[in-house]
Amino acid sequence: MPLTEADFAAVLLTLELAALTTVLLLLIGTPIAWWLARTGSRWKQPIGAIVALPLVLPPTVIGFYLLVSMGPHGVIGQLTQSLGLGTLTFTFTGLLIGSVFYSLPFVVQPLQNAFEAIGRAPLEAAATLRAGPWDAFFTVVLPLAKPGFVTAAILGFAHTVGEFGVVLMIGGNIPGKTQVASVQIYNHVETMNYAQAHWLAGGMVLFSFIVLLALYSGRSSQRVWQ
Amino acid sequence: MIWPLQRRNVPTPTLGGAGEIQARFKVEHADFTLDVDLNLPGRGVSALFGHSGSGKTSCLRCFAGLDRPSEGYLQVNGEVWQDSAQGLFVPAHKRAVGYVFQGANLFAHLSVRRNLEYGLKRIPAAQRRIALEQAVELLGIGHLLQRLPGKLSGGEQQRVGIARALLTSPRMLLLDEPLAALDLKRKQEVLPYLERLHSELQMPIIYVSHSPDEVARLADHLVLLEDGKVSASGPLKETLLRADLPFVFEEDAEAVVDAQVTAHDPAYGLLAVQLPGSGISLQLPHGPLPPGQSVRVKIKARDVSLSLQQAQHSSVLNLLPARVVDWINVAEQAHVLVRVQVGREQLMARITRYSFDRLNIQREQSLWAQVKSVSLLGAS
Numbered sequence: 001m002p003l004t005e006a007d008f009a010a011v012l013l014t015l016e017l018a019a020l021t022t023v024l025l026l027l028i029g030t031p032i033a034w035w036l037a038r039t040g041s042r043w044k045q046p047i048g049a050i051v052a053l054p055l056v057l058p059p060t061v062i063g064f065y066l067l068v069s070m071g072p073h074g075v076i077g078q079l080t081q082s083l084g085l086g087t088l089t090f091t092f093t094g095l096l097i098g099s100v101f102y103s104l105p106f107v108v109q110p111l112q113n114a115f116e117a118i119g120r121a122p123l124e125a126a127a128t129l130r131a132g133p134w135d136a137f138f139t140v141v142l143p144l145a146k147p148g149f150v151t152a153a154i155l156g157f158a159h160t161v162g163e164f165g166v167v168l169m170i171g172g173n174i175p176g177k178t179q180v181a182s183v184q185i186y187n188h189v190e191t192m193n194y195a196q197a198h199w200l201a202g203g204m205v206l207f208s209f210i211v212l213l214a215l216y217s218g219r220s221s222q223r224v225w226q
Numbered sequence: 227m228i229w230p231l232q233r234r235n236v237p238t239p240t241l242g243g244a245g246e247i248q249a250r251f252k253v254e255h256a257d258f259t260l261d262v263d264l265n266l267p268g269r270g271v272s273a274l275f276g277h278s279g280s281g282k283t284s285c286l287r288c289f290a291g292l293d294r295p296s297e298g299y300l301q302v303n304g305e306v307w308q309d310s311a312q313g314l315f316v317p318a319h320k321r322a323v324g325y326v327f328q329g330a331n332l333f334a335h336l337s338v339r340r341n342l343e344y345g346l347k348r349i350p351a352a353q354r355r356i357a358l359e360q361a362v363e364l365l366g367i368g369h370l371l372q373r374l375p376g377k378l379s380g381g382e383q384q385r386v387g388i389a390r391a392l393l394t395s396p397r398m399l400l401l402d403e404p405l406a407a408l409d410l411k412r413k414q415e416v417l418p419y420l421e422r423l424h425s426e427l428q429m430p431i432i433y434v435s436h437s438p439d440e441v442a443r444l445a446d447h448l449v450l451l452e453d454g455k456v457s458a459s460g461p462l463k464e465t466l467l468r469a470d471l472p473f474v475f476e477e478d479a480e481a482v483v484d485a486q487v488t489a490h491d492p493a494y495g496l497l498a499v500q501l502p503g504s505g506i507s508l509q510l511p512h513g514p515l516p517p518g519q520s521v522r523v524k525i526k527a528r529d530v531s532l533s534l535q536q537a538q539h540s541s542v543l544n545l546l547p548a549r550v551v552d553w554i555n556v557a558e559q560a561h562v563l564v565r566v567q568v569g570r571e572q573l574m575a576r577i578t579r580y581s582f583d584r585l586n587i588q589r590e591q592s593l594w595a596q597v598k599s600v601s602l603l604g605a606s
Contacts, residue, residue, distance in 0.1 A: 121331050124292050127318035128325035129345035129394055136319075139344075143335045 002199040009176050010184035011203075017092070017180060018160040021099040025107040025156045026149070028100065033111035034137075052105045059102060063169025066098050070170065095171040095178050099160045106155040114148020115141065150218060158211045162204070246304075247272075247398070247430060251288040252297040253454075260284045260295070260454040266447060268303045271424050271431045273441040273462070276451035282434040283328075285451065286400050289432060290325050291318035302398050302430070324391030326401040330383035332375035338386050339371040345394040354395050361389040364426065365419050381412035385419055392427075399423070399431045405440060420444055442466075442482050442524055443603040467565060467572050479527040479563055481573045482603070487521060490514040496543075499523065504569025509543045510600040522603045527563055527574035529599040534585055536594050544597035548573070550589055553582070566595055573597070 003011075036048055054062055070076045070088045076097075077087045088094035118141060126136035142149075164182040171178030173187065181200055188197035246268025253260040260281040266272045274282045287293040289300065291307065294315055300308040307316045332341050342358060362368050365385040375383055384404050391399060404420070405413045417440075423431065424444060435441050441448065441462075448465040450458040458465055463482055485499035485508065497512035499521055508523070515521070536545055548566035556563055562582045564575045573595060585593070 121327070121329075122333060124318070125325075125327065125331045125333065126344075127292065128290055128323060129390065130319050130348040131344070132317075132319050135348075140333060140335075144333075 002196075004196065006175055006179070007181075007184055007196065007200060010179050010181045011200075013092075013176065013179065014161055014181040017095060017099060018157045020096055021103060021160045022107075022153050022157045024096070024100050025103055026153060029104060029107035029111055029152065029156075032104075033108045034115055036108070036112045037115035051108050054102050055105050059163065059165025060169055062102055063098065063166040066094075066101065066166070067170045070094055070097070089170055090172045090174060090178060092171075092177055095167060095180075098166045098170045099163060102163055102166045103156045103159045106159045107152040110148050110151040110155060111145065114145040114151075117148075118144050147218070151215060154211055154215050158208060161207065246302075248299065248301045249285075249289065250297070250299040251285060251295040253284055253288065253293065253295045258284075258454060260288075262451070262454070262456050264449060264456060264459060266430065266432070266449070266459075268430050269428060270446035271433050271444050272447040272449060273445035274432060274434045274449050274451055275436065275438075275441050277436060279453075280451040281454040282436070282451055283402055284454075286325075286402050286432060286434050289398070289400055290323050291316060291321050292325075305397070322394070322397040324394055324396035324399045326384070326387050326391050326399070326404050328403045329407050330375070330380075330387035332378075332383055332386055332390070334375055336375075337371065338367065338373050338375065338378070341375065341386060342371075342390050342393055345390055349393075349395055356392055356395055358393065361392045364392070364422060365389040379412065380408045381415040384408065384412075384416050388419065388423070392423075397429060399427070399429055401431065401433045403434050403436070405435075405437070417443070439524075439603060442480070443522060463572070467574060479574045479576065481525050481527070481571070483523050483525060483571045483573075485521055485523055487515045487517050487519040489517060501569045501571055504571075506546055506569045508546075508597065508600050510602065512602060523600050524603050525573055525597055525600055527576040529597060530566075530573055530575035531596045531598070532564060532566070532575050532577055532581070532585065532587070533594045533596055537596065540596065542596040542598050544600065546573075546595045546597060548593055548595040550587055550591045550593065552589060553587070555579075566593075568595060 032047075032051065036044060036051070067089060068074050070080070072078075072081065072087055077089075080086065080088055088097065122140050122144060123136050126140045131139060162182065163180075164186070167178065167180055167183055168186075171180075171183075173179050173183055179187075181204065185197050185200045185204075188194070188200065247264070247266040249262065249264045249266070251260055251262050258279070258281070262281070262285055274285055276282050284293065288295050288298060288308075295308075295310070297310050298308045299310065300306070305322075306314065307321050308314060332338075333344065336344065342361065346354070346358060362371070365388055367382065367385050367389060370378060370382055370386065375386070378386065384407075388401075388404065401420075405416055408416065421444065433441075433444060445462045448458070448460065448462045449456060450465070458468065460468070466480060466482055483501060485501050487497065488500045488507065489498045490496070490513075491498070492514065495511055495513070496509045497515060498507055498509050500507050510523070531542075532548070533545075546568045548568050551565040551567050551572065553562050553564040556576070560578055560580075561576055562579050564577060564582070564587060566573055566575060575595060587593075
């Protein structure tokens with residue numbers, strides 16, 4: 001048996017975390033990307049830069065600030081405590097919040113690009129055909145931006161699967177709760193269990209390769225629209 | 227190729243009279259100001275004519291509600307769509323306008339049929355005045371319904387765009403240079419359909435164009451825009467002949483005349499047309515057309531000369547009894563533009579100042595207009 005029970009639990013937890021993060025990111029990222037693609041506001045650049053921060057910051061930095069703010073004396077911590085939820089550090093929910101921040105640019109940027117590529121013209125056509133803004137968004141923007149949504153979902157999912165630093169900082173290493181695959185590999189290496197590490201690490205390589213392959217072949221078939 | 231016009235009788239509104247479309251728009255950008263005040267007839271084709279940058283499209287976008295002018299008032303056949311003094315602005319999707327975009331702007335992800343249904347579905351059944359089949363027939367696009375817009379030619383896309391706009395049963399149809407993106411052949415393919423709209427629809431059509439021939443061929447009312455301002459607005463024929471605006475279309479003054487086909491002479495390849503109401507006949511080289519067919523012809527001022535006697539031995543085919551209305555001096559010293567009445571229509575003659583003095587031309591004077599060339603509009 002190449003994978004232990006703990007390994008399986010870590011893989012399952014990873015997939016669960018990535019799936020939930022992706023769903024949340026599409027819900028949160030869509031309005032942000034839409035606003036960034038449309039606005040002429042002077043806040044566009046600062047907000048865009050904040051969204052892109054996780055691209056350049058070491059995950060430990062994001063993890064550190066999240067740890068502090070979700071801790072008993074942090075802003076989020078105070079809020080969750082006053083709601084009777086306790087603190088979110090070292091919980092799955094805390095991990096989910098961290099993942100959303102960490103993968104945000106990977107979802108927002110493809111969506112923003114897709115929205116910008118669509119431009120104003122189809123929306124104006126929809127308006128002159130009596131479609132209100134919401135109607136036009138669901139019947140024109142969503143279908144036209146579908147490739148962007150697929151890219152965003154794949155990147156958001158894959159990037160969350162590959163997360164390590166943030167998890168370690170705010171989630172720790174609790175089996176079944178916060179112990180994800182990347183952390184489990186780290187555990188195996190720490191305990192000199194290279195054979196086990198190989199199985200998980202190799203699996204991650206294969207997974208990432210398939211994801212990117214799907215992404216690139218999807219992109220070339222989208223050319224049909226042009 | 228010939229493009230006969232199916233003209234219906236449009237009550238010609240008088241200049242300055244109350245139109246059924248009232249529009250005042252003021253849009254200010256850093257480098258451009260649109261400031262127009264228009265009264266347009268509630269039926270027929272009104273052309274917004276001007277160079278690029280003159281504000282034609284901005285104006286049209288204000289009609290549709292796609293742009294919101296800082297100050298504006300818009301009333302279409304009794305319905306107020308904008309009144310900035312009252313803070314009223316009906317958004318684009320709540321205005322009953324059909325808008326035909328310059329590049330058709332079809333939805334790339336929907337088939338032609340689904341594109342057509344997009345607007346249709348959003349109109350309550352009780353308010354629909356045109357069925358899908360009718361629009362499809364009117365624009366001749368039945369064979370395209372299953373295709374995606376990307377697979378259509380520019381002309382086909384534009385026809386689908388027009389049908390899609392019509393299917394919203396609009397109270398006003400707005401066309402933004404629907405032919406500008408098309409080559410000559412595609413233009414000739416779409417123009418007859420535009421003429422059918424003109425003759426078969428009751429709603430007012432506002433047509434933006436920078437092509438003199440399209441305007442002369444399709445319009446009933448002409449609005450000239452220059453640098454965001456209206457420099458003239460009135461019935462097409464009168465406006466073309468206005469003495470203070472001799473070069474409406476810049477290169478040359480011209481008159482547009484409606485006529486009816488009477489006969490065709492196959493031996494000489496000449497078509498005879500008659501000016502309604504006066505029995506005056508014109509001949510022009512053209513293929514046969516059915517007698518009774520209505521046509522619109524263009525006569526350039528430089529192709530008209532004046533003579534005191536009816537020339538007996540001239541190569542010029544068309545000698546028309548005329549009466550001098552007035553004249554203006556053109557920028558260059560050598561020529562004078564003389565406006566003459568021929569039957570119910572008016573023509574312009576561009577003659578030299580020397581001839582003008584030698585003939586001693588006076589107002590109300592009767593003379594003969596020799597018309598060297600008459601062209602059927604759109605026949606180019």
